[in-house]
Amino acid sequence: MSERDADSDDPGDDAEELAWETTGTEIDYTCPGFDVRRDDVVLPNGTETDFHYVEEPQAVVILPFTPDGEVVLIEEWRQAVGRVNRGLPAGSAEPDDDDDLDAVARRELTEETGYEAGSLRQLFTIEPANGLLNSVHHFYLARDCEPTAEQDLDFNESIRVSLAAYDDLLSDVLDGEIRDGRTVTGITRYELADRWQ
Structure with missing residues (x-):
């Protein structure tokens, strides 16, 4: 085996x-x-x-809330679909990350948005398309996120940061306005299993 x-x-x-x-x-x-x-x-x-x-390497997806309860989102050009994608910050682990996914989540949040998490908790793990790829995505909930730095983007990233009220984001997911699979999965799973705990 x-x-x-x-x-x-x-x-x-x-x-x-x-x-x-x-x-x-x-x-x-x-x-x-x-x-x-x-x-x-x-x-x-x-x-x-x-x-x-x-x-591809393991990836993290972060649902980041500010102290005021807004969600920190990214707007990013996605060449494969030819449009700007609005969704949750995410990123891949590097070979020297030693499986410290909490550190990866903190790093990717800061690199993509300039925000730093006050607290971080892993929510769940999925294989998003295991008939086509070996990807594993680890979803995190970040609280008390504050802007502390400038973005530190990769050479091929075009990202703008925005904020949204959680209920507006949930509505956009349910209405199909947001089509990003990681965001749809993260928000619906959070709403169904974690928000009311």
Whole structure:
């Protein structure tokens, strides 16, 4: 069993009959931010084939509240869809982060927005599109966020910071005005499971 298999959910005793055997793997393409990996696999029925997927580092997504209860948002150009995207700050872990995701969340919040969190709590973890990529997103709740620094953006980031009342943001998510998957997931999960605790 591969390391990737060991980290997966446990669907019960019948998992083995669904498992693919990986007989080889290599990177077909690499660029800043992600790689495209090709696995040679044997399917449960014995068919030998290959499977490509996007491989990228773990990421954090932050739901940051100011002391006044507003949410700190980013507006960012997204080339893949050809428009400005409004949503939650997010970013990827670096190789030297040593799995300190709290530190990654604090860093990415400050780099993208210039705000610093007074407190931070991890909410949940998802695999947003595990049929296409191996991404793992860790969602955080940040409270008492204050502007303390200038943005420190990557060379290929075009980001503007804005504030929104939480209820307005929730309405924009529910009305479909906000289409960013991480933001929709974070806000709806927070609303359903965490806001009223």
